[in-house]
Amino acid sequence: MPTFKALRMAEEAGLDLVEVAPNADPPVTRIMDFGKFVYSQAKKDREARKSQKQVEVKEIRLRPKTTEHHMGFKVRNARGWLEDGNKVRVRIRFRGREITYPEVAMEQLQEIATELADIASVEQFPQMDGRTMLMVLAPKKN
16 A cells, blocks of 8 residues: 555554565555554563573682582582582682692592582683683583
8 A cells, every 4th residue: 555545544543654574575564553562572672681591600719728628518519509500610729839730720620520520511621820720610401
């Protein structure tokens, strides 16, 4: 139908003439309340954002001389976070001359990875970052 006729119909109904598909041949338009349409779209977008789950990255900080007991409850905390669906970053910080023995830290990280292997997978393998060694664990998909 001609544009002027569609505009007149929209005016009579007290609504707007909105172009839905401008690239179609001929262009497709719709008679609707544009303000109400924009409001409902914004409301849908807000609801979609609310339902999204944000994945947090929790962190465990250790040292090469960390005791078994201390490491045990840190791993227990990590297990809880992984079960909640969060990622866990394990950081071993070297102080002083400890940096000359990175294999000790690597051993600790491998031990943590094997303890949590049933619920987590290694997302980022251990690597040096300045005076720290990092590893990132992500929860396994069910």
